[in-house]
């Protein structure tokens with residue numbers, strides 16, 4: 001890819017209920033999450049992309065379809081953009097998860113998520129929107145910022161926010177933005 005806009009899905013019932021879930025078809029977007037996705041679609045309206053790639057998880061696919069109402073592109077699902085694998089903690093409330101490292105908890109590692117997301121980005125040519133999840137997006141940004149898991153802990157990726165990367169120059173142009181600057185909009189005209 002030349003440029004990528006990484007978008008976290010809108011608020012879903014996993015977030016509303018404080019649950020970690022990588023189940024494919026269980027948790028939909030909330031009304032708020034639908035509105036968030038619509039707002040992001042409006043920001044992207046009229047801009048040109050080579051396609052939308054989405055995590056196969058329902059909340060991401062719903063977000064991609066709402067955004068695509070403004071873009072009318074082909075949407076591809078790609079497992080490399082999927083949510084973290086939470087292991088035995090899949091479906092559990094965040095408050096009930098012991099305060100241990102991901103490795104100790106048997107969850108998918110920071111490195112695994114980083115490499116699958118970078119692999120996805122490097123396997124498409126052109127400018128794409130990628131709809132994914134908070135942690136995988138944080139992994140990509142940390143990669144370009146040359147930060148590790150602990151050092152990038154503060155990267156809080158809001159629902160339906162846009163993080164923009166010039167992939168060829170390995171340069172982050174925006175992190176977790178709800179709007180696009182005129183300079184960034186020009187790239188996709």
Ligand SMILES: O=C(O)[C@@H](CO)OP(=O)(O)O
Pocket residue numbers: 008009014015019020021083084132133134135136
């Ligand atoms: O549950 C969360 O906090 C994140 C973790 O990646 O998932 P999602 O972005 O799907 O809400």
